[in-house]
Amino acid sequence: MTLAHTTVLLQEAVDALLLQPHEDAPDPAAGTYVDGTFGRGGHSRALLARLGPAGRLIAFDKDPEAVAAATTGDNAITDPRFEIHHASFASMAEALAQRAPAGADGVLMDLGVSSPQIDNPARGFSFRFDGPLDMRMDTTRGESAADFLARADERQIAQVIRDYGEERFAVSIAKALVARREGGKPPRTTAELSELVAGAVKTREAGQNPATRTFQALRIFVNAELEELEQGLRAALSLLKTDGRLAVISFHSLEDRIVKTFIQHESRVEVDRRAPFAPPSRALRLQPLGRIKPSEGEVRENPRSRSAVLRVARRLSAEESGL
Incomplete structure (x- = not known):
């Protein structure tokens, strides 16, 4: 069964990952990137089209059908700069410790359920189709x-x-x-x-x-989605190089609240109130770069995008961190 999927906030997410923050930053097209939720590969393919010969993209997905879409059939990605792992993005730190020990220049996480999962009655995700009550992504x-x-x-x-x-x-x-x-x-x-x-x-x-x-x-x-999201955000932060970007697309308030809270927490210093003049006890690690919603045109063409929110943050350098 071939089921279509329209990638949400495609150009906005790719632009957010690859935008060079300042003149002295490394060329983003030569970086190493993580697509934590391959799905049907919309973001991955767009990223590969923008990366240079030295760029790399490491993808993850819990769904074996998504991994098969990346590795088999006419639409398989044969680009040597690309690899995919059948695993949750929560495990990305362990995988990159072997595959990219220097870390990542950008991490993208497109949360929720994809159209092929929703529209396949055998997966049991939707009340619109009668099928077995499964709902497992893996x-x-x-x-x-x-x-x-x-x-x-x-x-x-x-x-x-x-x-x-x-x-x-x-x-x-x-x-x-x-x-x-x-x-x-x-x-x-x-x-x-x-x-x-x-x-x-x-x-x-x-x-x-x-x-x-x-x-x-x-x-x-x-699918333990909220627990894995928290684990994935921590893993992404541990992987990001200086100036690296974190981009997360969420589709409902529970997810977005976790992402928003995480970025806010990592973008402020912690001070011991008992010793207010002492140095901060924890450094700034992220700089929030904004919140992006789909355009009116995208929502008209893809109504499932209407609740999407893209949040972007930049990994700060040691000098910027406040410690």
């Missing part, structure tokens, strides 16, 4: 959404739906799920779950399917 390991709902208690289910979906009817949905399970019919398909949630949600937001928040919550939980 189908070679881990617990599916159906397996989680088959074994978790009411409190655990409600907590996941509330915390990761920001769903105010989380308790009602959890009660309905457990009642169905006790009746011998736990939901095993997306249609069964969507129907159950629709019956448990008392009011609906205009233009939004009542199952939207529950599906988001289960997907985030099953």
Whole structure:
């Protein structure tokens, strides 16, 4: 099955990574870059087109179908400057310790779920298509959404739906799920779950399917997305060279809040309030460079881009750090 994917904020993300910060900075086209979420390769291919002969791009993806898209078939990337790892971006520091010990000049992370994942009924990400209730990005390991709902208690289910979906009817949905399970019919398909949630949600937001928040919550939980995002951000910071860029595209408030908080935390010094005239206890490490939203034209052409936010930061030098 061939499913199309339109890359969000394509030129904005590539420009953010490759923009030379000042005259004395190394040529960005000769740098080493990380694409932490290859997907179907939109950002990777655009980066390769801008890199020079000495440039390198190291990509990661948890989804074996994404790795296959990069390595097999007519659209495989055969460029010797490119390599891809079947792994989470949370593990990028370990991988680059061997492959690029000098570090990275830029790290890109395009979060969330891709169109080929959403639009393939067999993956179970969307209530728009009936299919197995899987939701794993890495189908070679881990617990599916159906397996989680088959074994978790009411409190655990409600907590996941509330915390990761920001769903105010989380308790009602959890009660309905457990009642169905006790009746011998736990939901095993997306249609069964969507129907159950629709019956448990008392009011609906205009233009939004009542199952939207529950599906988001289960997907985030099953894939440990927020925990891996925090790990990935720390790994990226540890890899970035001076003047290197961090660019992260998020699609919902939970992700964006983590990215925003991380950049803010790393862009201010810490001072011991008990000794206010002592040197700072932690250096500045990042300079925030802005927040970018898709243009009106991009949103018209690709409605799925409407919630995207790109945040960019620069790795500061030792002289700029404040210590």
